[in-house]
Amino acid sequence: MSSHRNPCGRCEDVLRVIDEWSDLNGYPPTLAEVGNLTGITSASMVVYHADELVERGYLRKTPGIARATTITDEGRAAARVAHWRALGFDIAHVRRADRRDFKAGALRHGLESAKGD
DSSP states (O other): OOOOOOOOHHHHHHHHHHHHHHHHHSSOOOHHHHHHHHTOOOHHHHHHHHHHHHHTTSEEEOTTSTTOEEEOHHHHHHHHHHHHHHTTOOOOOOOOSOOOSHHHHHHHHHHHHOOOO
């Protein structure tokens, strides 16, 4: 069962690279390409981070098929946050467990952690 904890550190870098590569090329990168683009030199560490993202519900992998990693909707949102964070923006991916008061509830929940005006 996935728990959508925020990706941290290198996992966030891996997710961002997979998202950006997939948008640009129309297919996901290989593990070697992810390693090259993130600076992770160990193939086993790339696999570890990708598996962590699968466990957290940000990626889906189809065993036995090359380039069969897909980003979930939750993963895409987290990757976009990672993109803006990498550009220096103070941004967080905020989720709420209680889905009552659809729009107003989401706004109220987000404002609780917002900084600035």
